[in-house]
Amino acid sequence: MVKLIFLGPPGAGKGTQASRIADFYQVPHISTGDILRNNVAQKSPLGLQAKEYMDKGELVPDQLILDMVEERLKQNDAQNGWILDGFPRNVTQADFVEKLLSASKNGNDTREEKAEIINSLMVINLQVPDKVLVSRLLSRGRQDDNEETITNRLKVYHQQTEPLIEFYKERQQLVTIDGNNSVDAVTNYLKQAIR
Numbered sequence: 448m449v450k451l452i453f454l455g456p457p458g459a460g461k462g463t464q465a466s467r468i469a470d471f472y473q474v475p476h477i478s479t480g481d482i483l484r485n486n487v488a489q490k491s492p493l494g495l496q497a498k499e500y501m502d503k504g505e506l507v508p509d510q511l512i513l514d515m516v517e518e519r520l521k522q523n524d525a526q527n528g529w530i531l532d533g534f535p536r537n538v539t540q541a542d543f544v545e546k547l548l549s550a551s552k553n554g555n556d557t558r559e560e561k562a563e564i565i566n567s568l569m570v571i572n573l574q575v576p577d578k579v580l581v582s583r584l585l586s587r588g589r590q591d592d593n594e595e596t597i598t599n600r601l602k603v604y605h606q607q608t609e610p611l612i613e614f615y616k617e618r619q620q621l622v623t624i625d626g627n628n629s630v631d632a633v634t635n636y637l638k639q640a641i642r
């Protein structure tokens with residue numbers, strides 16, 4: 448069963464690659480950024496709260512994100528694997544994923560079974576230098592792709608998300624891929640790396 452997390456700074460190509468790999472393995476591509484942007488477009492209560500954080504390049508508060516992800520992972524299409532793109536983005540969110548994964552379906556799983564479920568997770572760290580990220584994002588031009596917001600998103604990434612590299616390295620779940628290559632080349636590296 449494919450259970451993948453795409454980790455990486457803003458503009459590393461998480462969305463681009465997660466969508467290709469999800470098509471390849473026929474599993475849902477769950478992007479917290481996309482779900483949030485849909486909510487913003489629909490002016491839902493979640494969207495109205497999330498917008499101010501996204502516009503500033505801040506992380507949306509955990510409580511809003513955790514409920515949203517838990518709901519999404521309960522849906523039928525997510526029962527046989529998934530790709531999480533842009534989630535987790537801090538240690539609280541990573542702890543939450545681990546808790547969700549180890550939660551037993553019937554309460555009877557042995558310790559070994561739980562460990563196996565957690566071990567089935569693979570985390571892809573897409574590495575791209577900051578300078579390249581800024582130029583990619585400026586040329587994409589989404590609402591949150593202006594210089595001030597990009598600078599803050601990178602700062603937030605280095606402070607809050609980058610520590611997850613160590614978190615997943617310790618758990619031997621991390622695979623680092625050089626994302627500073629053509630889109631097709633990165634997809635090929637990923638297909639080779641995913642077991």
Ligand code: B4P
Nearest residue numbers: 457458459460461462463479480501506507533587629630
């Ligand atoms: P996201 O939607 O996750 O966006 P991102 O990190 O900026 O982009 P990504 O890495 O997916 O880049 P992409 O493939 O599109 O987050 C947006 C905001 O939502 C956050 O700032 C935050 O406020 C909020 N949020 C989301 N998840 C959250 C969470 N879990 N907790 C709290 N808040 C959360 O690629 C970028 C550009 O590069 C594209 O134009 C693409 O075409 C280009 N590109 C990609 N790969 C390339 C390559 N190999 N070569 C050249 N260009 C490439």
